[in-house]
Amino acid sequence: MPDQPRRPRTLNDARTEAEAAFKKVTKKEAEAPPRTNAVPGVKELVSLRIDQDVLEYFQGGGPGWQDRINEALRKAAGK
Template identity: 65%
Template structure:
């Protein structure tokens, strides 16, 4: 093994994350916690929920929960 190969192997060894650390694990969900996401929806759907003023995000969430069979 050349000096260059040895140096590259040492560098790779110190900069590569172990396999178990590379796997992303999600923290346990907190009951009732909300998560911020980006969501693309049709303009008319957005206008429908915004038409009744503040609280449109809660109304949209409730409609999604109902459609998913969670409410």
């Protein structure tokens, strides 16, 4: 091999090369598979923003207010 002059490396060049090498050996995850139908009785934790007066209405009935909200939503969804 003929001797070629070595080009000086800078931090930016090393970082760019490292990122390129990393991308070669890693794969991008495929999108999540489509969700299947919900299993009856299985609940999922979600974050939901509702008006304060609506929350107070359901909490006013005491313990079980989350179940009452769930039942109202099921009724509204025709389930």
